[in-house]
Amino acid sequence: MDAYMGIDVGSVSTNIALIDDDNKVIETLYIRTKGRPIEAIQNALQTVGKKIDPSIVVKGVGTTGSARTLSQAIVGADVAKTEITAHAVAASHYHPNVRTILEIGGQDSKVIIMEDGVVTDFAMNTVCAAGTGSFLDHQAARLELKIEDFGDIALQAKARLNIAGRCTVFAESDMIHKQQTGHSKAEILRGLCDALVRNFINNICKGKRLDPPIIFQGGVAANKGIKVAFEDALGCEVEIPKHYNVMGAIGAAILAREHMEQQGGKTEFRGFEVTNFDYETKSFECEDCSNMCEVIKVLMNGELIARWGGRCGKWEITG
Numbered sequence: 362m363d364a365y366m367g368i369d370v371g372s373v374s375t376n377i378a379l380i381d382d383d384n385k386v387i388e389t390l391y392i393r394t395k396g397r398p399i400e401a402i403q404n405a406l407q408t409v410g411k412k413i414d415p416s417i418v419v420k421g422v423g424t425t426g427s428a429r430t431l432s433q434a435i436v437g438a439d440v441a442k443t444e445i446t447a448h449a450v451a452a453s454h455y456h457p458n459v460r461t462i463l464e465i466g467g468q469d470s471k472v473i474i475m476e477d478g479v480v481t482d483f484a485m486n487t488v489c490a491a492g493t494g495s496f497l498d499h500q501a502a503r504l505e506l507k508i509e510d511f512g513d514i515a516l517q518a519k520a521r522l523n524i525a526g527r528c529t530v531f532a533e534s535d536m537i538h539k540q541q542t543g544h545s546k547a548e549i550l551r552g553l554c555d556a557l558v559r560n561f562i563n564n565i566c567k568g569k570r571l572d573p574p575i576i577f578q579g580g581v582a583a584n585k586g587i588k589v590a591f592e593d594a595l596g597c598e599v600e601i602p603k604h605y606n607v608m609g610a611i612g613a614a615i616l617a618r619e620h621m622e623q624q625g626g627k628t629e630f631r632g633f634e635v636t637n638f639d640y641e642t643k644s645f646e647c648e649d650c651s652n653m654c655e656v657i658k659v660l661m662n663g664e665l666i667a668r669w670g671g672r673c674g675k676w677e678i679t680g
């Protein structure tokens with residue numbers, strides 16, 4: 362069977378999706394990047410390579426995420442696209458009429474506005490933790506709770522609390538105050554869900570119309586409390602796709618299939634054996650003009666396979 366693979370490498374997770382000719386998902390994988398993207402890519406590929414039927418032939422590979430250029434170099438991907446494109450492609454595949462995509466991951470979040478299947482506007486937050494999954498992880502740890510239980514407990518709240526959520530420091534001191542005044546854990550968690558959603562809508566979505574149909578994806582979509590908080594704030598249903606936590610990888614796989622169908626030819630994919638190679642990244646500062654660009658290079662078994670980062674493109678070797 363022919364298949365196309367999407368790889369989404371971010372600072373928190375490394376995800377893989379394998380799809381067939383009809384964009385049907387064959388296999389998915391979600392693992393933690395743990396600050397070591399090369400190792401994460403190799404581990405993820407090794408796991409997927411062992412799991413899938415040996416008759417599956419990978420005909421094209423796409424990468425996305427903040428480490429998309431690095432992962433393209435390592436696996437020999439045919440195409441590398443931004444997270445905005447990959448998430449929009451995946452969401453509109455499952456919901457062709459989607460108007461608004463809300464995506465909240467571990468350390469970044471984004472909103473994408475669509476019209477007739479085309480991205481018309483977007484915004485991302487990669488700086489402030491208060492609108493991302495790490496905000497919830499941090500507060501769950503403070504309350505000695507498993508993050509998996511966060512949403513279910515939040516929905517047991519009998520009253521609504523207003524928690525200042527515009528940054529983790531304010532939220533923490535407000536939470537302590539609310540605990541001291543006798544509010545239940547459920548009420549505090551529900552308040553935190555509302556705070557994250559308020560922060561997301563007021564900052565990331567500022568000035569944008571969030572029209573339905575609305576799709577909510579990314580790891581935080583597993584938290585039922587956040588889904589309900591979005592529905593309350595926006596006054597409409599918020600849909601969560603089945604593969605909510607690997608939508609970027611699915612989008613990259615769809616883009617790889619489209620790319621290979623348009624370009625023809627053979628994939629550049631090095632095969633699942635990339636796990637056996639030694640990779641090393643190095644960087645240097647180009648001193649050929651006042652821009653002083655940081656140039657990154659990737660070596661495979663000591664041999665240069667990719668280089669990027671210069672503004673003028675003079676060092677560029679990719680793919």
Ligand code: SF4
Pocket residue numbers: 647648649650651652653654670671672673674675676
């Ligand atoms: S890579 Fe190009 S733009 Fe950057 S410092 Fe060197 S010469 Fe200048």
